[in-house]
Amino acid sequence: MKREVDGVTIECVRGDITRQPDVEAIVNAANARLTTGGGVAGAIHRAAGPGLEEECRPLAPISPGEAVITGGHDLPNAHVIHTLGPVYGSDHPEAELLANCYRNALRLADEHGITSIAFPAISTGVFGYPVEMAARVAIGTVLDEAPGLQNVRLIRFVLFGEQDLEVHERILAAGG
Template sequence: MSEYLSEGSSIKAKVCDITMIKCDAIVNAANKTLLGGGGVDGAIHTAAGPKLLEECIALNGCETGEAKLTRGYNLPARYIIHTVGPIYSGSDKDPVMLANCYKNSLNVAKQNNLHSITFAAISTGIYAYPIDDAAKIALNTIKDWIVANKNYKVEVLMSCFDGKIKGSYDKYLAFL
């Protein structure tokens, strides 16, 4: 398994079901309503149970690139950080908005003293962000955040739906 280590923090990738990971927080690739949907968002809402939807309703949605925190309810993760990735358009704004998803999710984790974070591959499903581009942006953004917050220790796991996604992460982890 490829891994990045720095100042007591780490980043690694693994093929796994994000709804089964025991950690401080998982990061949900949500839509703007935060009310559930397809893909990983739907799987997280289903696994967490109906109380998650109740809490998400009270949050009044989330803008692209932002991040909001809820409890994990029936999940092994204590919390869920919901972030809304960009719908891929090929514009210059796409990488900035995707990077903001990772930065803002890590900022929410730090504000809430959460040290083990599992990310879904944000925007790579129905939002159609090319996986190699998304992996590179994700890993570079997380690495830069770790370097800028060197006094805050965090273990980051990139949850991969399949071997193709893990292969993209592994390729870029080797060069961090």
């Protein structure tokens, strides 16, 4: 599923965020300490190698909604943008903090001249954010931000499961 907004292609694919060799930056659904952890963060750190955690150390801790950028190390991507999503039911206001994850990651990518970026479904794993609600926030934010982007021309949502992909595709097709 693809949608074009002011010269920016937004797409949803099923796959592994660490295996997106055709994008310059991938987004890590990080923990506050920017360490290996589980889920997406664990997969990205394992694929990137120990240099990623070493580069992250002086950038931590980060707060919900904040984003920082590092190199990609052993990943096929030049950059990793790390953002801390909200814990659903604990970090408030959840929707605003989640929107800030996507907004700040896109702005950081644009400032660094990055033309393509891949996002996971931030906060939907162990942080407990319901997929449908999170997808509405994520896609709505990306659609709002796309017209202002100068460099980013491809925004990809990489969803691990078929059900998550279907939810994101439906919401993207409906325009947020």
